[in-house]
Amino acid sequence: MLGSARWCLLLCLRQALAWQPWCTQTWQNCSSVRKCCDLSAACYEMDGTWATCMKTPCETGIHGKDPDPIRNRTNWTCRELLPEYGDQCRPGFVEDLTNGVKGCVRPTEPPLMTFYMYRATDWKKVPLSEGINAANAPGLMYYLHNEVAGHCPRKFGITRVIRYKVTTRATKELYADAQKNFGLFLQFDAAQCTNPRCKLMIDKYGYIPGCTENPHSIANYGPLGKWYSLPGQCPFSRFWEKNQTCREEEPGGFCKYPPTGERDCTFSIDWQGEIxxxxLTGIWNYDWWCKQPEHNEYDKLTDKGTWTNFWDGIHDPGKDAWRLARFKNIFAGKYPQWPSDLGEPVCDGTWFEGDKPPKIQAG
Structure with a gap:
């Protein structure tokens, strides 16, 4: 009798848990359950009656393309609603308690945003005042997986990953345009901007950080991988072509903390550890290891390695999650004095009319 009652209790509890809406699906109403199932989405408020989980940054005002006739005529507040417990506003937002509901809104002036960026490099000293590209943790892991692993020696001689605590502030010109914190992602090769829109972007907004996102389709290192660009001194010249004259005329956006948001003071960078x-891979003395017969760190054709399985399964969500967790845990273990996470800003890069999203390239 007792066994039957216990079995019934467990069954009822299981059914209750199965039907409990712990999170809200994309484009569903998240007014009650404000945690989105897709970690790359956020719960944005239309008004006091309705909100939805959206992947793209919400634009305030009338959503004229919304197929719903009511939402089509409603001014969206675009407050980012947070779960009742635990979460804080991400970088670039401030807390708002309209109608007693905890949410986040963009401030009226360009905010300071502090978050982590990661950069894969060799053992050479990285000049932070030069133009560089960096990424968040998922974006960096995808880059290592897709571009670096499987070469002997590894592509670009990459031996380490540096973590930076980066603080940014948009220029007034950029923020006034549409309350944006990032501009167009700019590709830097040998510290030279190779994007044809680089000069137009800098002339219009100053030396602003840029951002772009990698879709889940290219790897499952979710939430979305982000790539950042930090325009430095002499952005139109390569390392060896830069001189004192161009450094004075083209100072870049790197400056001491806190960045002021002036056209030449948009970001500061502090070293926060490296691995x-x-x-990361558990392959010690890689230069020797990769030269051994039949050793291959990763093969794109077979989607696995030989004599190592660390990179096996680039589109396997479980394996990608394990690799990403290992990446973060190594940093946390080596540097317990610093937070393991500082939050993720919204990648709201400004586009010029007619532009297409940039394609991430190696280098």
Whole structure:
């Protein structure tokens, strides 16, 4: 009798848990359950009666293309609603308690945003005042997986990953345009901007950080991988072509903390630890290891390695999640004095009319 009652209790509890809406699906009403199932989405408020989980940054005002006739005529507040417990506003937003509901809104002036960026590099010293590209953790892991692993030696001689605490502030010109914190992502090769829109972007907004996102279709290192650009001194010249004259005329956006948002003071960078590729993959003395017969760190054709399985399954969500967790845990273990996470800003890069999203390239 007792066994039957216990079985019934467990069954009822299981059914209750199965039907409990712990999260809200994309484009569904998240007014009650404000945690989105897709970690790359956020719960944005239309008004006091309705909100939905959206992947793209919400634009305030009338959503004229919304197929719903009511939402089509309603001014969206675009407050980002947060779960009742635990969460804080992400960088670039401030807390708002309209109608007693905890939410986040963009401030009226360009905010300071502090978050982590990661950069894969060799053992050479990285000049932070030069133009560089960096990424968030998922974006960096995808880059290592897709571009670096499987070469002997590794592509670009990459041996380590550096973590930076980056603080940014948009220029008044950029923020006034549409309350944007990022501009167009600009590709830097040898510290030279190779994007044809680079000069137009800098002339219009100053030396602003840029951002773009990698879709889940290219790897499952979710939430969305982000790539950042930080325009430095002499952005139109390569390392060896830069001189004192161009450094004075084209100062870039790097400056001491806190960045002021002036056209030449949009970001500051602080070193916050680094890990080696050997620590990440568990392959010690890689230069020797990769030269051994039949050793291959990763093969794109077979989607696996030989004598190592660290990179096996680039589109396997479980394996990608495990690799990403290992990446973060190594940093957390080596540098317990610093937070393991500072939050993720919204990647709201400004586009010029007619532009297409940039394609991430190696380098």
């Amino acid at each position: 080696t590729m050997d620590e």
